[in-house]
Amino acid sequence: MHRYRSHTCGALREADIGQDVRLSGWCHRIRDHGGLLFIDLRDHYGMTQCVVDPDSKAFSLAEKLRAEWVVKIDGKVRRRPEGTDNPELPTGIVEVFINEIEVLGEAGELPMPVFGDQEYPEEIRLKYRFLDLRREKLHQNIMTRGAIVDSMRARMKKAGFFEFQTPILTASSPEGARDFLVPSRIHPGKFYALPQAPQQYKQLLMMSGFDRYFQIAPCFRDEDPRADRLPGEFYQLDLEMSFVTQEDVFAAMEPVITGVFEEFANGKPVTKKWPRIPFAESLRKYGTDKPDLRNPLVMQDVSEHFRGSGFKVFARMLEDATNQVWAIPGPGGGSRAFCDRMNSWAQGEGQPGLGYIMWREGGEGAGPLANNIGPERTAAIRDQLGLKEGDAAFFVAGDPSKFWKFAGLARTKLGEELNLIDKDRFELAWIVDFPMYEYNEEDKKVDFSHNPFSMPQGGLEALETQDPLTIKAFQYDIACNGYEIASGGIRNHRPQAMVKAFEIAGYGEETVIERFGGMYRAFQYGAPPHGGMAAGVDRIVMLLCGTNNLREISLFPMNQRAEDLLMGAPSEVSLKQLRELHIRLNLPQS
Numbered sequence: 001m002h003r004y005r006s007h008t009c010g011a012l013r014e015a016d017i018g019q020d021v022r023l024s025g026w027c028h029r030i031r032d033h034g035g036l037l038f039i040d041l042r043d044h045y046g047m048t049q050c051v052v053d054p055d056s057k058a059f060s061l062a063e064k065l066r067a068e069w070v071v072k073i074d075g076k077v078r079r080r081p082e083g084t085d086n087p088e089l090p091t092g093i094v095e096v097f098i099n100e101i102e103v104l105g106e107a108g109e110l111p112m113p114v115f116g117d118q119e120y121p122e123e124i125r126l127k128y129r130f131l132d133l134r135r136e137k138l139h140q141n142i143m144t145r146g147a148i149v150d151s152m153r154a155r156m157k158k159a160g161f162f163e164f165q166t167p168i169l170t171a172s173s174p175e176g177a178r179d180f181l182v183p184s185r186i187h188p189g190k191f192y193a194l195p196q197a198p199q200q201y202k203q204l205l206m207m208s209g210f211d212r213y214f215q216i217a218p219c220f221r222d223e224d225p226r227a228d229r230l231p232g233e234f235y236q237l238d239l240e241m242s243f244v245t246q247e248d249v250f251a252a253m254e255p256v257i258t259g260v261f262e263e264f265a266n267g268k269p270v271t272k273k274w275p276r277i278p279f280a281e282s283l284r285k286y287g288t289d290k291p292d293l294r295n296p297l298v299m300q301d302v303s304e305h306f307r308g309s310g311f312k313v314f315a316r317m318l319e320d321a322t323n324q325v326w327a328i329p330g331p332g333g334g335s336r337a338f339c340d341r342m343n344s345w346a347q348g349e350g351q352p353g354l355g356y357i358m359w360r361e362g363g364e365g366a367g368p369l370a371n372n373i374g375p376e377r378t379a380a381i382r383d384q385l386g387l388k389e390g391d392a393a394f395f396v397a398g399d400p401s402k403f404w405k406f407a408g409l410a411r412t413k414l415g416e417e418l419n420l421i422d423k424d425r426f427e428l429a430w431i432v433d434f435p436m437y438e439y440n441e442e443d444k445k446v447d448f449s450h451n452p453f454s455m456p457q458g459g460l461e462a463l464e465t466q467d468p469l470t471i472k473a474f475q476y477d478i479a480c481n482g483y484e485i486a487s488g489g490i491r492n493h494r495p496q497a498m499v500k501a502f503e504i505a506g507y508g509e510e511t512v513i514e515r516f517g518g519m520y521r522a523f524q525y526g527a528p529p530h531g532g533m534a535a536g537v538d539r540i541v542m543l544l545c546g547t548n549n550l551r552e553i554s555l556f557p558m559n560q561r562a563e564d565l566l567m568g569a570p571s572e573v574s575l576k577q578l579r580e581l582h583i584r585l586n587l588p589q590s
Contacts, residue, residue: 010046287408
C-alpha cells in the first residue's frame with residue numbers, strides 16, 4: 001500500500017465497503033459521541049467520516065488529535081449506521097473504522113477557524129491565507145477560477161487563436177496608470193517597468209505576421225485598490241486579431257465569453273444576443289458606461305415638462321441650454337416615507353436632495369414639485385415614464401456632464417431599494433462609440449479618454465478636421481451586471497494618424513518616437529489593420545463565483561493598503577542591495 005494513501009478523502013463509495021484503506025488529510029472536525037470519536041478527515045478532494053471506539057488501539061492517540069492536525073489513517077470501509085447517511089457528501093454513505101493513526105503534522109492553536117464559513121477579520125485571513133484557503137468556499141472558488149481559465153483557453157484555441165507569452169520586463173509608457181518600476185543594475189539610473197498590459201507587444205505580434213494571438217496575461221498597475229480591483233497585479237484574457245473590423249472582434253469573442261458564462265452560471269440565464277449600447281446612450285439611460293441591465297429602470301429627459309414651469313429652481317436652470325432635467329422612475333415607490341428616505345440618501349451623497357413626485361390613488365400627483373408645476377405637467381411626466389398610482393419619479397437637474405454619475409447611483413439605489421434587480425442572471429452588453437478624447441479640467445488640456453492606440457472613427461481626416469471632443473473611436477467595452485469586464489478597440493495602425501492623435505493629446509512626434517519607438521517603427525513597414533480586447537479574468541471569476549470582492553477568488557491577495565501580510569511585502573532592502581542598484585533613498589519626512 002502507498003506510504004500515505006490508497007484513496008483520497010473524496011473517493012470512497014458504497015462499492016468500497018469491506019476494503020482496507022489508507023487515507024491522509026487534515027482533521028476537519030472531531031466529535032465525541034458517548035465514547036465513539038468521529039473524525040471528519042479532509043483533503044483537497046473531499047471529506048470522509050472516520051470513527052474509532054475505545055476498544056481500538058488507535059483510540060488513545062485519537063483522543064489527542066485537534067483541529068487541523070495532519071494524520072494518516074488505516075482502517076476498513078463500512079456502511080454508516082441506518083439513518084446517519086449524509087447526502088451532502090459524495091462519501092456520505094460510508095465511513096472508515098480506524099485501526100491505526102499516525103500523526104504527520106501537528107497544528108498549534110488556530111488564529112482562525114477552518115471549519116464553517118463564518119466571517120473573520122480580513123487582516124487575519126490574509127496573514128494566515130494558507131489557513132483561509134483550506135476553507136470550503138474559498139477553496140472551491142480557487143478551483144472554479146482554474147476551471148474558468150481552462151475553459152477560456154480551450155475556447156480561444158477552438159476559435160483559431162494561438163497562445164503567446166509577452167515580456168514582463170518592459171519600458172515605461174503613459175497608459176493611464178502608474179507603472180511599477182524596476183531599477184536596472186546593469187544600466188545605472190535606468191528602469192524597466194512591469195507591463196500595465198501587453199498592448200504594444202500584442203500589436204507588434206500583428207506587425208510580425210501572426211494572425212490571432214491570446215494569452216492569460218498578468219498586468220501590473222500601481223493603483224489604489226478597491227473591492228473590484230486588486231492592488232498591484234491582475235490577470236486578463238488578452239487577444240489581438242489582424243485584418244478585422246469591430247464586427248469581426250464581436251463575432252469572435254461574443255461566443256467565447258457567453259460560453260464561459262453559460263458553463264459556470266449554474267443554470268442562471270445568460271444573455272444570448274448582446275445589445276450594443278453607444279456610450280452616450282448608456283450615460284443617458286443608465287448614468288454609467290457599465291450598466292447593470294438586470295435593473296429595468298431607464299432614465300429619461302423630462303426637461304420640456306419643467307421649462308417655464310412654476311418650479312422656478314428647474315425652470316431657471318433650463319434657461320441655460322446646457323442644462324437638462326432627468327427623471328428616474330420609481331415603480332412602487334410612491335410613499336412619503338420612501339421618497340423622504342431617498343432624499344436623505346441623496347443628501348448623504350453630497351447632493352442638495354432628490355426631487356420627487358408621487359402618484360396617489362386616482363393618479364393625482366403629490367409632493368412639492370407636483371404642487372409647483374400643476375396637474376397637466378405632472379400627468380405628462382407620468383405618461384412619458386409609463387407610471388401609475390402608487391409609483392414615484394425622482395429628478396436630477398443641471399449640466400448632465402456633471403450629474404450623470406450621481407443619476408446612475410440613484411438609479412442603482414432605487415433598483416435595490418424597490419427589489420427590481422433580478423440577481424439570478426447575467427446580463428451582458430457591448431458598450432460602443434466611446435469618445436476618442438475628453439477634456440482634463442485639472443490640467444486644462446485634451447486627453448485620451450480610453451485607449452490611446454485606438455482608431456478614430458473617420459481616421460486621419462477626422463483628426464484633422466473635427467473638434468477633438470466630438471470624435472468617436474472604434475473602442476468598446478463589455479459590461480456585465482454593473483461591472484466592466486472587458487475593453488478593446490480597433491487600432492490606429494497608420495503612422496501619420498498615430499502621430500496626429502498623440503499631438504492632439506499634447507505629445508509631439510519626438511515623444512511618440514521616444515515612448516513608442518518599437519511600434520512606430522513597425523508601422524513604417526507594412527502594418528495590417530488590427531484590433532482586439534482584454535477581458536478581466538478576475539472580475540469574470542468574481543461574478544461567476546457570486547461574490548463582490550476579488551480577494552475571495554484570488555490565491556494570495558494584498559490588503560487595501562497594498563500590503564502582502566503573509567509574505568511581508570513591500571519590505572525594506574539592505575544598503576548593499578541599494579548600492580548595487582545605484583539608488584539612494586529620499587524618504588518623506590514623517
